[in-house]
Amino acid sequence: MSATPAEHLRPLSPDEEALVRSLGRVMYALPRAIDADMVGDRQLPLTEYTALMNLSEAPGRQMRMSELAAACHLSLSGMTRTVTRLETQGLVERVRCEEDARGWNAVLTDAGLARLQESWPSHLAAVRRRFLDHFEGMDLVRLTQAFQRIGTTG
Amino acid sequence: MSATPAEHLRPLSPDEEALVRSLGRVMYALPRAIDADMVGDRQLPLTEYTALMNLSEAPGRQMRMSELAAACHLSLSGMTRTVTRLETQGLVERVRCEEDARGWNAVLTDAGLARLQESWPSHLAAVRRRFLDHFEGMDLVRLTQAFQRIGTTG
DNA sequence: GAAGTTTGCTTGACCAAGCAAGCAGGGGTT
DNA sequence: AACCCCTGCTTGCTTGGTCAAGCAAACTTC
Numbered sequence: 001m002s003a004t005p006a007e008h009l010r011p012l013s014p015d016e017e018a019l020v021r022s023l024g025r026v027m028y029a030l031p032r033a034i035d036a037d038m039v040g041d042r043q044l045p046l047t048e049y050t051a052l053m054n055l056s057e058a059p060g061r062q063m064r065m066s067e068l069a070a071a072c073h074l075s076l077s078g079m080t081r082t083v084t085r086l087e088t089q090g091l092v093e094r095v096r097c098e099e100d101a102r103g104w105n106a107v108l109t110d111a112g113l114a115r116l117q118e119s120w121p122s123h124l125a126a127v128r129r130r131f132l133d134h135f136e137g138m139d140l141v142r143l144t145q146a147f148q149r150i151g152t153t154g
Numbered sequence: 155m156s157a158t159p160a161e162h163l164r165p166l167s168p169d170e171e172a173l174v175r176s177l178g179r180v181m182y183a184l185p186r187a188i189d190a191d192m193v194g195d196r197q198l199p200l201t202e203y204t205a206l207m208n209l210s211e212a213p214g215r216q217m218r219m220s221e222l223a224a225a226c227h228l229s230l231s232g233m234t235r236t237v238t239r240l241e242t243q244g245l246v247e248r249v250r251c252e253e254d255a256r257g258w259n260a261v262l263t264d265a266g267l268a269r270l271q272e273s274w275p276s277h278l279a280a281v282r283r284r285f286l287d288h289f290e291g292m293d294l295v296r297l298t299q300a301f302q303r304i305g306t307t308g
Numbered sequence: 309g310a311a312g313t314t315t316g317c318t319t320g321a322c323c324a325a326g327c328a329a330g331c332a333g334g335g336g337t338t
Numbered sequence: 339a340a341c342c343c344c345t346g347c348t349t350g351c352t353t354g355g356t357c358a359a360g361c362a363a364a365c366t367t368c
Contacts, residue, residue, distance in 0.1 A: 008279035012286075015294040020281050022301035024204070028227035029305025031181040032356095047324085050178070065347060073182035078325050080348055085324095102333045102346045125162035127174055132166075134303040138296060140169040147176035149288040151183025186326095201354080219317060232355055234318055239354095256316045256363045 030130060037126035042119045047072065049123055051082055052091060052116040055108040062107040064097065073151075091115050184284060191280035196273040201226065203277055205236055206245060206270040209262040216261040218251065227305075245269050 012020060035046040054071045055061055063071070069079035083106050086092040091112035097103030108116075135143065166174060189200040198206075208225045209215055217225070223233035237260050240246040245266030251257030262270075289297065 008282040009275055010282075012278070015298070016286055019289075019294050019298045019301065020286070022298050023281075023285065024227045025301050025304040026180050027185040033305055045324090073178045075326055076347065077327080077349080081324075084348095097346090100334075100346080104347070121163055124166070127177075128162040128164075131177065131304060132170055132174070134300045135173075138300065140173045142292060143297075144169070144173045144176050146288045146292065147173065147179050150179040150285065151187055199354090220315095229356060230317070231319080231357080235354070238318095251316090254316080254364075258317065 033130045034123075034126045037130070038119070038122055041122040041126075044115065044119045044122075046123075047074065047082055048086055048091075049116070049119055051079070051086060051106070052108060052112055053120075055092065055106060056113060056116055060107070061113070062095065062105040065104055065106060068106055086112065089115075187284045188277075188280045191284070192273070192276050195276040195280075198269065198273045198276075200277075201228065201236055202240055202245075203270070203273055205233070205240060205260075206262060206266055207274075209246065209260060210267060210270055214261070215267070216249065216259040218257050218259055222260055240266065243269075 031046065038044055038046055038049060050072045051068060054068055055063055058067075065079055065083065066076055068083075069076045072079065072082075074082065083092055083094065086106075087094060089111075091109060093107045093109055095105045095107050097105050185200065192198055192200055192203060204226045205222060208222060209217055219233055219237065220230055222237075223230045226233065226236075228236065237246055237248065240260075241248060243265075245263060247261045247263055249259045249261050251259050
């Protein structure tokens with residue numbers, strides 16, 4: 001965990017340093033900007049949008065709480081509360097899991113699907129404008145591979 | 155603000171879609187991972203580290219609250235609370251601004267500088283391991299340019 | 309130079325997230 | 339079938355952030 005082998009203590013090259021300095025934009029400014037766009041536009045915070053979107057793609061429009069939490073990069077307790085919020089809006093329902101009665105499935109309701117469909121243009125526009133537009137002409141595949149590896153290191 | 159011109163509603167290409175799907179790693183997993191590393195290692199949250207670092211590079215080791223907030227991608231009130239925390243640890247002091255008595259400067263103390271110096275290896279290691287290592291061989295300069303543009307769009 | 313406005317920062321109320329503890333339902337072992 | 343531990347989710351508490359309102363100093367306009 002806090003292993004800091006010598007290799008990782010090699011000083012940053014100027015290019016690396018510049019990249020690290022710009023990292024705050026992506027880690028802090030970007031999620032807030034996208035979230036603010038979506039809240040301003042459709043009253044749907046990014047976390048809730050992400051949950052709805054993941055559910056809409058799952059078989060039976062439902063997922064176990066723990067799966068959904070992982071898919072949304074949220075802790076399990078965070079997902080409990082997010083789903084509670086969505087439930088009070090009627091966008092999601094909780095259904096006991098058939099094959100394991102300890103488990104619950106979050107199920108996307110018709111209202112939830114409608115909300116998602118009404119909101120995706122806003123999400124798409126925000127993502128393009130705040131993020132994708134700035135990567136025009138770059139090798140998106142390589143970039144994706146790099147992004148996917150992040151947060152993977154144990 | 156919520157302008158969603160047609161261009162922004164063009165559907166995502168498969169490559170764009172994959173990139174967007176991997177974005178959560180950078181926006182959510184990455185900051186938590188770096189922060190957790192630093193807290194586990196040196197008991198210094200990333201936000202506080204960033205504030206100390208910015209101060210250490212400023213002339214006179216001091217900055218106006220609003221400058222510092224912007225540099226750390228934090229709201230002004232968020233920075234007020236961060237500086238308060240740092241102040242109670244003796245790492246920073248608040249000094250009235252001479253040329254404008256409404257303003258305050260956050261000043262890095264010697265203890266703050268020492269704390270920073272004892273913590274940077276941990277930050278460096280976390281940033282390399284969680285982030286830079288995954289971008290080996292890529293064009294860091296272009297990437298930096300892209301990152302810098304993010305969060306800029308009004 | 310006094311009144312009204314704007315600016316810089318802090319404070320109060322609130323909210324979303326995390327962690328750790330709790331609880332309820334499996335599943336093995338005897 | 340009684341026990342025990344393990345697993346899946348929720349709950350209580352804390353933390354760290356935002357927004358909006360407040361306060362004090364500085365500008366502006368007359």
